[in-house]
Amino acid sequence: MISQKINRSAVQIDAEVISNKKVGPYHHMVFAVGQVAAACKPGNFVAISVGGSQSALILRRAFAIYRALDKGPMGGSIELVVAAHGEGSKWLCARNVGDFVDLVGPLGTAFGVPTTNANTMLIGGGYGSAPLFALAELLKNRGCRVDMVLGASTANKIYAPLEGKRSVSSLTLTTDDGSAGIHGQISEAIPRLIREYKTEVIYSCGPMGMLSAIAKIAEEFDISHQCSVEEAMACGIGVCMTCVVPIKHEDGIKMVRTCIDGPVMDGSEIIWDRKSVMDAL
Known part of the structure; x- marks a missing residue:
């Protein structure tokens, strides 16, 4: 039901x-x-x-x-x-x-919190980073190291960078046009930061393209990755089927509704390449 x-x-x-x-x-x-x-x-x-x-x-x-x-x-x-x-x-x-x-x-589902004091990295794109600020406070109170990376196309689209700085151990900004922080897409800075901060868990919110790139990096580093999936949700309660995403399943591919099975999901389970899904169907 x-x-x-x-x-x-x-x-x-x-x-x-x-x-x-x-x-x-x-x-x-x-x-x-x-x-x-x-x-x-x-x-x-x-x-x-x-x-x-x-x-x-x-x-x-x-x-x-x-x-x-x-x-x-x-x-x-x-x-x-x-x-x-x-x-x-x-x-x-x-x-x-x-x-x-x-x-x-x-x-929807909420972010899972480590049971031990882990080194965590919170990655947000544009206003999609909003859920990460409360998460940063929760992780900090649990004794975790919290490194935040906020990115956007331009500086004024990065939401509340000063508030982010108060809640975390380090804050890194990236912009596509170089108007603030590191010049380039947010995913380009992540591998270096993972090595520098010895990251053990990644949390991400933002556009699907960004989440896909982060998921690939997390897989390469063998790091746990929880992401808040941005799919259009028309009802929010699993009825309309507008927000489905494909995930890996023991029988091949399973379509799940991000409004009730997400929006927070295991990035390693999502099939990000939609073309491969269509080819398999």
């Missing part, structure tokens, strides 16, 4: 917008969610109904949880980092303080 695989803590609520601030090209939004916040873990996401009751935008939009606080002036809250790209995200970014949105969460 599909319902058995949905995050057991998930509930549907009307969440009040208590803050909406523009940060560079992104919106940092805070929602009052009450007891829901206590169930949120790094890697989880929420699905929000966008467009309003009279809109043709009938499908929900999925947003990774940036941070959850179970206590505060208005009780529990969650924070999201939203890029206003499509009509749904533009509608959400236009919400004012005091507005309410129909929200389901927390959904």
Whole structure:
């Protein structure tokens, strides 16, 4: 049954917008969610109904949880980092303080935390790096070394680099155009950093191309790699089948739904070369 695989803590609520601030090209939004916040873990996401009751935008939009606080002036809250790209995200970014949105969460799988004090590397691309900041705090509190690498096409698309620096042992920035940090794609810097920091576990969030490149590097170094997969999720609860990805299976290939089997998945299990999948089918 599909319902058995949905995050057991998930509930549907009307969440009040208590803050909406523009940060560079992104919106940092805070929602009052009450007891829901206590169930949120790094890697989880929420699905929000966008467009309003009279809109043709009938499908929900999925947003990774940036941070959850179970206590505060208005009780529990969650924070999201939203890029206003499509009509749904533009509608959400236009919400004012005091507005309410129909929200389901927390959904999906969370990042797994090492049982020992491991050397960890957190790799994020653009605003996709949002879930890594809460994870960095969790790992640091567990006694792990945390090295963070943030990359984007240009400097202003790297989200909250100063906050990242406060939460980690080291912070490395990369930009495709060289406007900040190392000039080049983020994956090009990873092998050297793995050797330098003696990395034992990699966590990554970002575009699928970046995740694929990181997965290949992790395999070459024989390092555990957990990645938050960015596939379009229309329902968030495993019904619509828009977010499937192929994984390795004892019978060959298995298609799984990233909204309930992910978004956090073992990078070594995902079949990143979609052409090889099509050839096998």
